[in-house]
Amino acid sequence: MAQIVLYDTIGTKMPDKAWSPNVFKIRFALNYKRLPYRTEWVETVDVRGIAQRIGAPPTGKKRDGTLIYTVPIIFCPHCSQHVSNSLDIAIHLDRAFLDRPRLFASRLSDEALVRAWDDRWHQLVGPHFFTVGGARTHAQLPPRSAAFFKETREAIFKMSLEQQVSPERVAASWASLRKGLSSMAKYTPPGQTYFAGGEAPTYPDCVMAAFLVWMKRLFGRDSPEWREIESWDDGRWARLMRAFEQWEYTEENAPEKARL
Numbered sequence: 001m002a003q004i005v006l007y008d009t010i011g012t013k014m015p016d017k018a019w020s021p022n023v024f025k026i027r028f029a030l031n032y033k034r035l036p037y038r039t040e041w042v043e044t045v046d047v048r049g050i051a052q053r054i055g056a057p058p059t060g061k062k063r064d065g066t067l068i069y070t071v072p073i074i075f076c077p078h079c080s081q082h083v084s085n086s087l088d089i090a091i092h093l094d095r096a097f098l099d100r101p102r103l104f105a106s107r108l109s110d111e112a113l114v115r116a117w118d119d120r121w122h123q124l125v126g127p128h129f130f131t132v133g134g135a136r137t138h139a140q141l142p143p144r145s146a147a148f149f150k151e152t153r154e155a156i157f158k159m160s161l162e163q164q165v166s167p168e169r170v171a172a173s174w175a176s177l178r179k180g181l182s183s184m185a186k187y188t189p190p191g192q193t194y195f196a197g198g199e200a201p202t203y204p205d206c207v208m209a210a211f212l213v214w215m216k217r218l219f220g221r222d223s224p225e226w227r228e229i230e231s232w233d234d235g236r237w238a239r240l241m242r243a244f245e246q247w248e249y250t251e252e253n254a255p256e257k258a259r260l
C-alpha cells in the first residue's frame with residue numbers, strides 16, 4: 001500500500017521530535033489503523049507557506065478574512081488529495097480505508113455527535129492545557145518557530161507570552177483543567193478505559209490521548225505534574241494513557257510488531 005504523508009511540526013524536547021497535540025490525534029489514528037505513512041517534519045513558522053504550496057485546504061478564517069492553515073495535514077495517495085483539520089482527516093481515513101479498524105460508528109449521525117463532543121473538549125479543556133503547557137511548548141520549539149509562536153500568540157491574546165503563562169494564570173488553569181477533565185470523564189462509563197466503553201478506541205480517545213501525551217512529553221512521565229494528572233478522576237487518564245502507549249511512536253521508531 002502506498003504511504004500516506006503526515007505533516008507534523010518539529011519539537012526539540014523528545015528524540016523523535018513529536019509533541020503537537022493536534023498532530024498526535026492523527027498519528028494515533030494512523031498507528032491504530034496500521035496504515036503506512038511517513039512524516040514530513042516542518043517548522044511551525046513554515047506551516048502556512050507549505051500548506052499553500054501543496055494546496056492543502058485552509059482550516060479556518062481570521063476576523064479580517066485571512067485564511068488559517070494548520071497541521072495535521074495528510075496527503076492521501078489512495079485519493080491523491082491533501083486533507084487538513086484533524087477531525088476531517090480522521091473521518092477521511094475511516095471512509096478511505098474500509099478494511100482497517102474504524103474510529104467512528106458508521107452512521108453520519110455518529111460523526112455529528114463526535115463533532116459536538118470535539119467542540120466541547122476544545123472549549124472546556126483546550127485553553128487550560130495551553131496555559132499550563134504554554135511556556136514549555138514555547139521553550140521546545142526551534143528558534144525561528146519559537147519567535148513566531150511568541151509573536152502570533154501575543155497578537156491573538158493581546159498580552160505578552162510571559163503574562164499568558166504567569167504563575168497566577170497557570171495555577172488557575174491547573175484548577176480549571178482538573179474541573180474540565182472531570183466533566184469530560186463523565187461521558188465515559190465508570191471504570192472503563194475508552195470513551196464509548198468496550199475494547200476498542202474511538203476518535204474521542206485519540207483526541208484525549210493526544211492532549212494528554214503533549215503534557216506527558218512536555219513535563220516528563222516521572223514529573224510531579226504528570227503524576228498529578230494521572231491521579232485525577234480515579235486514574236481515568238492514567239488508564240487511557242497506558243492503553244495508548246502501544247500507539248505512541250513515530251514511524252521510524254515503530255515497535256517490531258507494528259512494522260509494515
Ligand SMILES: N[C@@H](CCC(=O)N[C@@H](CS)C(=O)NCC(=O)O)C(=O)O
Pocket residue numbers: 009020021022023044047048059069070071072084085086087152
Ligand atoms: N483544528 C485544527 C487545529 C490544528 C492546530 O492548531 N495546529 C497547530 C499545531 S498543534 C498549528 O498548525 N499551528 C500553526 C500556527 O500556529 O501557525 C486541527 O485539529 O487540525
